Each structure stands twice: as C-alpha cells, then as structure tokens.
Amino acid sequence: MTAVLEVTGVTKRYGSLAAVQDLSFRLEPGTVTGFIGPNGAGKTTTLRMCATLELPDEGEVRIAGRSALDDPRAARRVLGFMPDTFGAYTNTTVAEYLDFFARAYGLAGAERREALQSVVDFTGLAPLVEKHTSVLSKGMKQRLCLAKTLLHDPKVLLLDEPTAGLDPRARVEFRDLVLGLAQLGKALLVSSHILTELAEFCDSVAIVERGKLVAAGRIDDVQGGLERRQRVRLRVLGDPRAASLYLAEQRNVTAVSQEPDHLRFELDGDERALAELLAALVSAGLQPVEFSREGMGLQDLFLRLTGREAAQ
Amino acid sequence: MKVVAEVAEDFGDRWNPLLVKELRQSMRSRGFAILFLGTQLVAAAIAALVLAVGTSEPGQALLMALGTCLVISAVGVVPVFAFLSFTQEWDDNTHDLLVLSQLGPGRIAFGKLKCALLQVALLSVSFAPYLALGLLLEGVDPLLPITLLFTVAVVSAGSSCAAIALAGVGRSRGVRTVLLGLFTVASLGMCVFWIVMLNGLVTTSALLREAAFWGWYSAALLLVVYSAGLCFLGARAHLAHPEEAPTLPARAVAAGGALLLPWLAYAVPATAAIFARSDALVATATFFVSLPALISFSTERERLGRVLERRLPKGLAARLLLHPLLPGGGRGALLMLLVAVLIGTSAVGANKLFAPPVGLISAALATDMAFYVALVAYFWIYTSAASLLTWRLGEKLGWRWVARLSVPVLFLGGTLAGMLIGNVIGDELMAEGGHLMNPFWVLFELGRTKTEDSLPGLLAISGVLLLAQVPRWVRGVADAERASRAAQRARA
Ligand SMILES: Nc1ncnc2c1ncn2[C@@H]1O[C@H](COP(=O)(O)OP(=O)(O)O)[C@@H](O)[C@H]1O
Ligand SMILES: [Mg+2]
Numbered sequence: 001m002t003a004v005l006e007v008t009g010v011t012k013r014y015g016s017l018a019a020v021q022d023l024s025f026r027l028e029p030g031t032v033t034g035f036i037g038p039n040g041a042g043k044t045t046t047l048r049m050c051a052t053l054e055l056p057d058e059g060e061v062r063i064a065g066r067s068a069l070d071d072p073r074a075a076r077r078v079l080g081f082m083p084d085t086f087g088a089y090t091n092t093t094v095a096e097y098l099d100f101f102a103r104a105y106g107l108a109g110a111e112r113r114e115a116l117q118s119v120v121d122f123t124g125l126a127p128l129v130e131k132h133t134s135v136l137s138k139g140m141k142q143r144l145c146l147a148k149t150l151l152h153d154p155k156v157l158l159l160d161e162p163t164a165g166l167d168p169r170a171r172v173e174f175r176d177l178v179l180g181l182a183q184l185g186k187a188l189l190v191s192s193h194i195l196t197e198l199a200e201f202c203d204s205v206a207i208v209e210r211g212k213l214v215a216a217g218r219i220d221d222v223q224g225g226l227e228r229r230q231r232v233r234l235r236v237l238g239d240p241r242a243a244s245l246y247l248a249e250q251r252n253v254t255a256v257s258q259e260p261d262h263l264r265f266e267l268d269g270d271e272r273a274l275a276e277l278l279a280a281l282v283s284a285g286l287q288p289v290e291f292s293r294e295g296m297g298l299q300d301l302f303l304r305l306t307g308r309e310a311a312q
Numbered sequence: 313m314k315v316v317a318e319v320a321e322d323f324g325d326r327w328n329p330l331l332v333k334e335l336r337q338s339m340r341s342r343g344f345a346i347l348f349l350g351t352q353l354v355a356a357a358i359a360a361l362v363l364a365v366g367t368s369e370p371g372q373a374l375l376m377a378l379g380t381c382l383v384i385s386a387v388g389v390v391p392v393f394a395f396l397s398f399t400q401e402w403d404d405n406t407h408d409l410l411v412l413s414q415l416g417p418g419r420i421a422f423g424k425l426k427c428a429l430l431q432v433a434l435l436s437v438s439f440a441p442y443l444a445l446g447l448l449l450e451g452v453d454p455l456l457p458i459t460l461l462f463t464v465a466v467v468s469a470g471s472s473c474a475a476i477a478l479a480g481v482g483r484s485r486g487v488r489t490v491l492l493g494l495f496t497v498a499s500l501g502m503c504v505f506w507i508v509m510l511n512g513l514v515t516t517s518a519l520l521r522e523a524a525f526w527g528w529y530s531a532a533l534l535l536v537v538y539s540a541g542l543c544f545l546g547a548r549a550h551l552a553h554p555e556e557a558p559t560l561p562a563r564a565v566a567a568g569g570a571l572l573l574p575w576l577a578y579a580v581p582a583t584a585a586i587f588a589r590s591d592a593l594v595a596t597a598t599f600f601v602s603l604p605a606l607i608s609f610s611t612e613r614e615r616l617g618r619v620l621e622r623r624l625p626k627g628l629a630a631r632l633l634l635h636p637l638l639p640g641g642g643r644g645a646l647l648m649l650l651v652a653v654l655i656g657t658s659a660v661g662a663n664k665l666f667a668p669p670v671g672l673i674s675a676a677l678a679t680d681m682a683f684y685v686a687l688v689a690y691f692w693i694y695t696s697a698a699s700l701l702t703w704r705l706g707e708k709l710g711w712r713w714v715a716r717l718s719v720p721v722l723f724l725g726g727t728l729a730g731m732l733i734g735n736v737i738g739d740e741l742m743a744e745g746g747h748l749m750n751p752f753w754v755l756f757e758l759g760r761t762k763t764e765d766s767l768p769g770l771l772a773i774s775g776v777l778l779l780a781q782v783p784r785w786v787r788g789v790a791d792a793e794r795a796s797r798a799a800q801r802a803r804a
Contacts, residue, residue: 053408058798076412087405089333091340096333099321103329104413109322148409 002065004029004078004187005050005156010059012045012211019045021211022059027156027187032178034198034219035191037208043191044084046208047158050189051081063156080154084161086141088133094144095129098151105152119147123177139170146177157181157188163197175201230274234281235262235290243286250277262290329415330423331430334397343393344431351385351435355442371449372514378442379460379510386432386464388503391471394428395495398479399488410551417551421476421544428472436461453517459529460510466533467506470540471499477543480550626796632789682767683758689770690751694719696777703784723751 003026012020020042027033037043048054050061052072061068061075068075088097098119102112120126123143128136136144142162149157159178163171179201182188192198198205199219206216215222236243240263247253247265252273256265267274274293281288324332338344358377367373401407410420443457478495482488519525698715705711726749734742746753754766 051412053411073414073416077414081408081412083405083408085405087407087409089337089404089406090400091337092333096336100329100333101409101413103325103332104410104415106414108325112325113318152414 003027003062004064005189006060006062007046007050008060008062010046010049010056010061012042012049012054012056018211020049020056020208023208023211023213024059025206025213025216027189029155029187030182030185031203032182032188032190032201034195034202034205035189035208036193036195036198036205037191038193040210041193041208042211043193043208044160045211047081047160047189047191050156051079051158052076053081077152078154079156079158080149080152082145082149082157082159082162084164086145088141088144090134092133093129094125094131094133094136097133097144098129098147101148102151107151115151115153119150122150122180123147137170139166139173142166142170142174143177150181155186157186159188159190161191161193163190163192163194171197230267230269231264231294232267232274233262233264233290233292233294234288236281237287237289243281243288246281246284246286250280253277264294328419328423328426330420331426334423334427335430347385347389347393348434348438351381352438354381355439359442359445369451371446371452374446374449375443375452375456375460375514376511378439378446379464379514380507382435382439382460382464383503383506383510386435386468387471387506388499390428390431390435390468391475391499392492392496393431394424394472395475395479395492397427398424398476399482399492402482402485402488417548420551421480421547424476425469425472425544428475429469432465432468436465453520455520456514456517459513459520463506463510463533467502467536470536470543471502473540473543473547474498477547477550480547628789628793632785683755685767686751686754686758686770689767689774690755692774693770693777694722696781697722700777700780700784726750727752 005027007026008024010020010023011018023042023046025033035043035046045054049056050063050068052061052068052075055069063075064078066074068079089100092100095116098116099112102116107115120129123146125140125143125147128140133141133144146159146162149159162178163174166174178188178190182203190198190202195205195207202219204216204218205222207214207222234243234247240258240261244256244258244263247256247263252268254266254268256263267277278288278291281291355378358381359374362370362374362377401410411417415423439461443461446452446457447454475495478491479488482491513519698718701715701718702711705715727745730747730749731743731745734740734744734747741747748754748766748769754770758766
C-alpha cells in the first residue's frame, strides 16, 4: 500500500540538544499508528514537523507523495493537526468556533454548512453547539478540537496526546471516534506517553526515546520481537548461589538477580531454549523445584524499551 | 427565518473570516464598546462646554479639543487593541491553528489590520457631527476637519501595522509583555506628537492654503505609509512558514522605498523648492525609517532556504559570490550597502531632474555624493558589526537581541568615546563632539560645507569591516557545500 505520510531521516536540533534524531516512519490510509515515548522524547516536535509548523534540520517529510517542506500549503490541505493544547477563542460558542475555521479553510455557502453538519454529527457535539467553548468539559473540548481538525476532510490526522487528562469513559468514546476515522480511510498518528492507552486500537506503533526510534512496526511484531526475551523465576533445593553462578555462565542468560528464596533472570530465546535450559540445570545437578515464566505486559515492554524513568 | 440567516451567513463569505470572528467577539467583549461610548461622552461634553462658555474662537477651541480626543482614541488606544488582539492568538493557543488554515499569512495580518481600520472608521464617523458643528462656528477652514480625520486615520492604520508586526514576534509571554510596554510608550509618544502637530495646524490654518504645506504634509504621510508597509510585510513574514526567506518582501520594500521616496518627495512639485535645499533630510528620514528592518536583516541567522539551495549554481566561485546574499551570509550588511547606494544615486538623480537653479545642480557630482557615501559608511559600520556579532554568538535567540542592541550602543558609544578622548588629549572640537565617530556632526558638516574631510577615515573603517566578513563567507560557503553534499547522499 502507498504511504500518505512518509518521514525519512528527520532530525531537529535545539542548540546542542537533538530533540529528534534520524527518525523514519510511514503511515498508510485506514490505519492508526501509536507514537509512543516518555515526556520529552520528541513526539510533539516530530508531529509539528510533520504538520509544517517546524522545519527539520535534516530529512524529508512527504505527504500524499509531495514534499511537505517544499510545498507546505499543499500539505496543509490534506493534513489535520490537533495540538496537545486546546486552542479556543474567548467569547465564542462552539458553532461560531467551527464556523470560523470552516471559513478559514475556504469553505463557503452550502459546502460550509454541510461540512459543519457532518463534523458536528460525527463528534456528537450537536447538543452543545450553542454553548460557550469555555464551559466545555475536557472530553468535550477534545471533541471540539477534533471536529475543527476534520472540517476540511484531511487524509492524514496527527493527534498530539489526545487522551491525556481524559476520564476512562471519555477515553473509550475518543477511541471509538479514532476507529471510526480509520474506517473512513484516514491515516492517523496518535501520540501518547502511555502505551497501554493506545495498544487496544493501534494497528502499529512507533516507540521513541530521546529523539530516537527504538521500535516500530505492527503491534504484534514489536511485541513478538520483544517476547523472544523471557523473564524466568527459579527456585532450587539447596544453595541458590551455585545456581546463580551456573546461570551467569550461560550465553543466553542475562540480568540474573538473587532474591531471598529464589532467582530471577532473563533468557534470550524461544520456548525451546527454555526447555533446553531446564534440562541443562537438571543435568548439572541443581534440583529445580520451581521454574516458571513471568509474562511481560505491554507496559513492561515499554519500560524495557525506554528505560526505567519512562512510564507515567 | 432560516433562509434569511443563511443569506446573512453567505454574505460574510466574501469577508475576511478573521474580521467576521472579531466582530462577533467584540459584540460580547467590552473593550471597544467602552472606548467608543467613552469618547462619545467626552466629545459631547466638550461640545456642550465650548458652546456654554463661549470662548473668543469657539470653532478652534472645539476642533482642538475634539482632535485631541480623536487622536488619543484612534492613535493611542486602537493600535494597542490591535496588539492585544494579535497576542491573544498566542494566549489562546490558536496562532498555530490559524497558520495551518488556508488563510495564508497575508490574509491573517490583513484581517487583523481590517479590524483596527473598522474601529477607526467607526470612531471617525461618530466624530463627524461634532466636527460639522465646529464648521458652523466661526474661524474654521472647511479643509481642517477633513485633514484632521484623514491624518488620524492614516496614522492610526500605520500604528496598527506596527502593533501587528510587534505582536507577531511575541511567541513567549515575557517578550510579549516587554513589547506591549514599549509599544504603549511609543503610542503615547505618537499621540503627543500628533496632538501638537494637529493643534498647531488648527491655530495656523492659513497654512492649508499654501502649496508648500501640502508638500511637507504628503512627504510626512508618505513616510508613515511606507513604514507601515514595512511593518505589515514584517508581520506577514513572521506568520509565513519558516521556508524560503520569508523576509524577502520586506527587504524588497526596504530597498525599493529607499529608492523611491526621495523621488516621490521631489516629484511633488510644490515641495521641490524645499527639498532641493534639504535632500539630505529626506534621505536621512527614509534611512531611519528603514533602519529597524535593516538591523533585523543584518542580525538574521537562518539556514539556506531549501528551494534556494536546490536552485543555487554549484561550484566554489559561484558560491563565494552568492553566499553573502543568502540568509546568514551577512547579506543584511550587504543589502545595507546596496540600499545606501540606491538612496544616494536616486537622490542625486532626482535632484538633478527636479531641483531649481539655486539647488545642488551647480555643485559637482562628487560633492553631492559625499554625504551619501558617508551615510552608507556609517550604516555599514554599525550593521556589519552587528552582523558579525550575530554570526559569532547568534545560536541563541537572546544573543541576537544583544547583536541588535549593539547598533545603537555602538552608535552612542562611538560618539561618547570620541568626546572622552577629546577631553583627555585636550582637543576642544573633539570634546564637543566634532569627530569622526559622531555621525550627526559629520553628516551635518558634510551637508553644510560639501567638503569631504572625514571620508577617507570612514572608508578605511568600512574597508576593515568588509575584510572582517571574509572568513565568515568562506566558512559559510564550506558549510553550504557540506550540507548540500549530505542532502544529495540522503536523496540517493
Ligand atoms: N522550541 C524549543 N526550544 C528548545 N527546546 C525545545 C523546544 N521544543 C522542544 N524542545 C526540547 O525538545 C525535547 C523534545 O520535546 P517534545 O517534542 O515536546 O517532547 P514530547 O512531546 O515527547 O514530550 C525536549 O527536551 C524539549 O525540551
Ligand atoms: Mg508533547
């Protein structure tokens, strides 16, 4: 499939700090891509570069086959960017806010009325159109922002931390909106610093840490690649130190830690490697009484990928 | 009902969306309503007072009081509203949303300007009845109220352009606050200046029947319109995508205006008699009006534009020749040089064409040019020093401001240092400011005596500064070469 957004080797420096380094990824129509990384990883910077608000020092951003850097106005016609801060005018109602942006996108007459009607219906804002923007709840503001972003029917949607600060219910509703947009054939890039929030509705993920891409691809592949690493809990009869020494000598074993009555370690390999290790332990006379694999959840994977300080 | 509403809405389609939006907002906000009603009340009170007290010249008294009132609201307050309206876009986080829309930088800036113009129009219309009342009283030239309204409208629009340009720079809240402070002070200054000017005109309205007055008047308004145009283009540049030297239009106007203004001033026939003897005045005024733009160009530090980079001829020789013209290549300083040469030739040419026999036409071209050469040399000295500073320190935005401030600092510092040295070595003339590094003195002397004693010294300093730019150009060319090779590799 052809990519509607193609980012290649993009780098952005602020003084000596490289906020984004040699980042590459692509979005396809009808897919949702999670863009995940801890705070300060460079997500916002990347999204702003894709949205033509910032110019990369190196690299290229292509939207619908054309360079967004050479022709930003053409790119802006097909992309919708929803920033992480809600931008709304004071003294404005929901209807006026949407009407203003519809005009600003060059929609006129019946075309404008149709566009307004369809985004209001899609985001379920109809009961609120006469309300002032300042009295909306966080979830409703987020919907209004999305409605504004959808007015000119963009092909690519860049949403910066759209779920931050939403209560669980609003989050579920927002997820449904995003899935609905993907079904309409739009390509979505949704950033977040919490992986689990996105895992349930993303087709693929790109994980960044300190401006660098650490993993990217379909969510199963990323997970599968990481699952080659298994965490194992082991308890042996007798002195655990002997087992610890033995494990330390194995090539595919890492991160051995000794706790009062058991050991933990990580094994680089699949289930066969696990079985082989158990057999080797027994034949070395170590008498295992407990040998169990501990699951790695998505959040664990993320923590492993991005270092301990990440998460929330 | 629905049909009526739709027709009304579609009528708005032809308007700038920003104007529609701000109109809606202002119906709910109190700022302009208070200003409007306040000035109405004051105007009514003034009219009543003048009629009741019965001064010797009631028409003049009324016009002076009303004029003051109108200037304060239109020149003092409306531009500050324009400033706040623009910074509100930063505060509301809507600036980026506007930039991303299909409005484009020109229509955004123009939309904001139109809002200010509409406010001034409303104010002017509301003052019209009182001004008409002034006409009915004795001692008022009918041209006076019209001149008053027109002047206030033009000056207010010009100030609003400056407000929008300044507000566009204020991405950070701190900078915004400082700029608002500066702009408010400047607006007050403008108010005082135009109140004095217009009140002076009211008391000596016989001037309105003299051609020479209209010459001066049009020259002054021309300068206002010209600086407003520069400010508008600056505002537009800040709103544009950080692509392809967005300051190019502003540069073009800075250069073109400097070229054209002396011509226009001479071309107004009535003014020729005055300007033939003070061409230096027009040129200097033009130059000072363009100076902020020129300082800003000479302290720019951008990378080469992408499109520019691709189209640039390859090869070391071409690069060396072209680099000084490109962003970050010291082109601000070079542009200065070009502008100054343009001003000089343009003014001398215009003088030859329009000046009456008593003017400079009898003097040799070399002495004509001396004044302009000196002007060029001074601006080159100050801005190229700033440009060099930017090159060395300009990575951080804060340092760019240091470089910008260095222009007036160098200017004042040079003047004071010369006086100090004069005091120390006991040279009386130097101690009083009669020395090379006091541009005012040198230019004044040159304009008066048409001798060029100081020129060799000035040219020597300029030459040294030109040589000091060479390493930067060489390095810049090498950097550009490296970057374009890297880009080629990336593409391959
Ligand atoms: N305008 C800027 N000037 C200087 N540094 C910046 C600027 N914008 C972002 N940064 C820095 O770039 C890094 C990445 O920021 P950002 O993209 O906002 O991260 P994220 O959105 O992933 O939290 C941060 O270290 C931040 O301090
Ligand atoms: Mg962010």
